[in-house]
Amino acid sequence: MFKKMNPLFIFMLWAVFLSIQADPVEDKQALLDFIAHIHYSRPLNWNKEASVCSSWIGVACNSDKSRVIGLHLPGMRFQGPIPHNTLSRLSALEVLSLRSNAISGSFPLDLVELKNLTTLYLQFNELSGSLPDLSVWNNLSIVDLSSNGFDGSIRSSVSKASHLTALNLSNNLLSGDIPDIDIPSLQQLDLSNNSLTGIIPKSLERFPIWIFSGNRNLSSTTPGQPLNAQPSKKAKKLGGPALLGIIIGACVLLCVLIALLIICCSSKRRNRQRELPENTQKKEISLKKMASENHDNNRLVFFEGCNLAFDLEDLLSASAEVLGKGAFGVTYKAALEESTTVAVKRLKEVASAKREFEQQMEVIGHIRHENVSALRAYYYSKDEKLVVHDYHDLGSVSALLHGNRGESRTPLDWETRLNIAIGAARGIAHVHSQNNAKLVHGNIKASNIFLNSEQYGCVSDIGLASVMSSIPPPIMRAAGYCAPEVTDTRKVSQASDVYSFGVFLLELLTGRSPIHATGGEEIVHLVRWVHSVVREEWTAEVFDVELLRYPNIEEEMVEMLQIAMSCVVRVPEQRPKMADLAKTVEEIRRANNGNRQQSFETTSETSGSTTFPHVGAETTSTSTTPL
Numbered sequence: 191m192f193k194k195m196n197p198l199f200i201f202m203l204w205a206v207f208l209s210i211q212a213d214p215v216e217d218k219q220a221l222l223d224f225i226a227h228i229h230y231s232r233p234l235n236w237n238k239e240a241s242v243c244s245s246w247i248g249v250a251c252n253s254d255k256s257r258v259i260g261l262h263l264p265g266m267r268f269q270g271p272i273p274h275n276t277l278s279r280l281s282a283l284e285v286l287s288l289r290s291n292a293i294s295g296s297f298p299l300d301l302v303e304l305k306n307l308t309t310l311y312l313q314f315n316e317l318s319g320s321l322p323d324l325s326v327w328n329n330l331s332i333v334d335l336s337s338n339g340f341d342g343s344i345r346s347s348v349s350k351a352s353h354l355t356a357l358n359l360s361n362n363l364l365s366g367d368i369p370d371i372d373i374p375s376l377q378q379l380d381l382s383n384n385s386l387t388g389i390i391p392k393s394l395e396r397f398p399i400w401i402f403s404g405n406r407n408l409s410s411t412t413p414g415q416p417l418n419a420q421p422s423k424k425a426k427k428l429g430g431p432a433l434l435g436i437i438i439g440a441c442v443l444l445c446v447l448i449a450l451l452i453i454c455c456s457s458k459r460r461n462r463q464r465e466l467p468e469n470t471q472k473k474e475i476s477l478k479k480m481a482s483e484n485h486d487n488n489r490l491v492f493f494e495g496c497n498l499a500f501d502l503e504d505l506l507s508a509s510a511e512v513l514g515k516g517a518f519g520v521t522y523k524a525a526l527e528e529s530t531t532v533a534v535k536r537l538k539e540v541a542s543a544k545r546e547f548e549q550q551m552e553v554i555g556h557i558r559h560e561n562v563s564a565l566r567a568y569y570y571s572k573d574e575k576l577v578v579h580d581y582h583d584l585g586s587v588s589a590l591l592h593g594n595r596g597e598s599r600t601p602l603d604w605e606t607r608l609n610i611a612i613g614a615a616r617g618i619a620h621v622h623s624q625n626n627a628k629l630v631h632g633n634i635k636a637s638n639i640f641l642n643s644e645q646y647g648c649v650s651d652i653g654l655a656s657v658m659s660s661i662p663p664p665i666m667r668a669a670g671y672c673a674p675e676v677t678d679t680r681k682v683s684q685a686s687d688v689y690s691f692g693v694f695l696l697e698l699l700t701g702r703s704p705i706h707a708t709g710g711e712e713i714v715h716l717v718r719w720v721h722s723v724v725r726e727e728w729t730a731e732v733f734d735v736e737l738l739r740y741p742n743i744e745e746e747m748v749e750m751l752q753i754a755m756s757c758v759v760r761v762p763e764q765r766p767k768m769a770d771l772a773k774t775v776e777e778i779r780r781a782n783n784g785n786r787q788q789s790f791e792t793t794s795e796t797s798g799s800t801t802f803p804h805v806g807a808e809t810t811s812t813s814t815t816p817l
């Protein structure tokens with residue numbers, strides 16, 4: 191058998207094998223040389239035997255893992271100068287971040303070799319001497335050399351760094367006149383707290399005046415403008431009093447919001463459909479404001495394959511935005527640096543003891559599957575529990591389905607909905623196979639399902655239900671995904687996951703939230719509503735009107751409806767198993783691929799009353815689930 195194979199083919203297989211195994215050997219050596227010659231006092235998992243690209247903290251590789259392109263090592267307590275001829279050998283490097291260390295000496299001139307460098311973060315170190323000539327890097331876009339000890343003047347050649355978008359030189363000892371910096375792409379500039387002199391050049395008058403503050407002998411051409419005014423409120427980092435003001439402001443706002451919410455709820459019966467189930471407020475905040483100062487010396491615990499390097503301090507001081515509020519806590523989007531964004535969930539009421547919590551996190555943290563959103567890290571202390579996940583920039587399926595139902599809405603097409611269902615089914619099936627096939631997701635809903643890079647569904651928020659305090663049934667029931675037999679949220683099961691998945695499929699098909707108000711007063715549970723429509727007459731009314739514009743998908747929709755109905759039967763034992771469901775959902779496409787090609791008598795795009803084939807007796811008889 192082996193002899194018959196073409197030797198070239200074997201060679202190619204071998205080459206493919208090698209390229210999969212390959213690690214950027216020379217980059218690896220350069221990094222090892224770097225840490226061998228610099229002092230640091232935080233643990234670094236740079237094991238010689240391990241793969242640079244998939245397990246070394248702080249290292250990012252290109253897509254084929256042949257080169258190192260990013261190095262993020264903030265707050266590692268590096269001390270002393272950057273050793274010569276080490277980092278400069280990472281010739282494909284694009285992002286270098288060594289901020290918040292104690293690196294001293296002059297700027298390492300050999301970094302000129304990094305021709306592809308786009309981002310340089312060296313702020314909060316002890317570098318001294320003159321500034322490097324920024325024009326030697328063609329692609330340089332973001333430079334932060336602030337809070338160091340650089341002296342000398344700013345060279346006029348800086349104007350040749352024509353791709354710069356952000357330059358921060360504040361808090362140094364720079365002197366002399368400010369040159370004309372004529373870079374149209376430059377959006378952020380900070381020269382404050384130096385010893386610059388002379389007159390602010392015309393080319394820089396477009397920037398707010400506070401970026402020049404703290405330079406005693408600098409004058410502005412526009413009279414009457416006080417140079418040393420406090421930075422305006424637009425500044426990213428805020429000082430103590432301003433922050434306090436915002437905190438108080440936010441608290442007041444929160445109280446008002448809660449009051450409004452209570453008023454809204456009491457008059458809700460009169461309101462029409464409220465589609466958005468989760469909080470959609472977008473406000474920049476800092477996670478720190480609610481964190482207590484006492485971190486019990488606990489550390490963020492990272493899982494393998496996480497090459498993000500940040501510490502709790504970074505996480506808490508990152509600018510954050512509320513992504514959503516769920517029963518288990520509030521989720522924030524935290525931007526650690528230009529290129530690193532994570533989703534952080536602050537858990538409300540964890541019932542488990544530390545040991546139990548850690549065990550559960552270990553199980554979840556080791557799941558790596560394309561349809562499961564990876565848990566990257568967690569934090570547990572007496573008064574703060576955090577879980578850190580990948581951030582998905584397309585947003586949750588809930589936002590895609592229900593968000594912005596106005597004129598400017600991009601409809602979620604059938605193809606994508608099917609991919610979401612397939613991905614979610616595969617992801618949940620994988621979760622169910624973990625921990626000796628005992629792991630339960632416990633909180634399946636559209637706001638916990640995201641799109642992965644292939645635009646398939648990807649499930650998040652796994653396994654939290656069993657470590658959290660139980661949520662009172664009325665609140666839980668209100669969410670609409672909860673199986674009827676679950677009376678305690680800590681007692682979820684794989685069968686109740688299947689029920690929730692069924693509700694999610696119905697949501698994809700109907701475009702309706704699991705709990706919604708119909709024209710009248712009554713609040714309707716999606717499962718009951720679908721049953722009632724199906725019982726009366728099998729019409730297109732059950733499907734999302736948005737889907738009616740796509741031709742030849744009726745059979746697929748009906749198939750998915752059948753699958754969904756089989757998941758939401760009342761008796762847990764009668765529900766299908768997730769592994770089988772993953773297969774049947776995939777079958778929807780496979781079985782109908784042929785049909786799609788052949789020309790159908792397409793139903794009119796606007797018609798909402800097309801009669802659909804009857805699904806058969808068994809679906810209707812599983813119904814009548816009074817909830």
Ligand SMILES: *[C@@H]1O[C@H](CO)[C@@H](O)[C@H](O)[C@H]1NC(C)=O
Nearest residue numbers: 257280281282283305306307
């Ligand atoms: C620099 O980036 C370009 C474009 O991404 C790439 O083609 C080139 O190989 C990179 N240079 C090095 C030395 O890696």
Ligand SMILES: *[C@@H]1O[C@H](CO)[C@@H](O)[C@H](O)[C@H]1NC(C)=O
Nearest residue numbers: 284305306307308328329330
């Ligand atoms: C950097 O600039 C060079 C020349 O301007 C270009 O060839 C290269 O592709 C750029 N690299 C990246 C990563 O953009």
Ligand SMILES: *[C@@H]1O[C@H](CO)[C@@H](O)[C@H](O)[C@H]1NC(C)=O
Nearest residue numbers: 313336337358360361380427
């Ligand atoms: C520049 O860096 C300092 C810290 O060194 C920071 O306080 C300031 O906000 C930064 N400026 C801008 C415009 O981001």
Ligand SMILES: *[C@@H]1O[C@H](CO)[C@@H](O)[C@H](O)[C@H]1NC(C)=O
Nearest residue numbers: 360361380382383404421429
């Ligand atoms: C400038 O220095 C003052 C006093 O040391 C400090 O309060 C202020 O935050 C500094 N400005 C920036 C932008 O870092």
Ligand SMILES: *[C@@H]1O[C@H](CO)[C@@H](O)[C@H](O)[C@H]1NC(C)=O
Nearest residue numbers: 365384385386387405406407
């Ligand atoms: C500002 O100018 C005065 C006199 O013009 C000089 O005595 C002083 O040293 C200068 N201060 C700085 C910070 O350069």
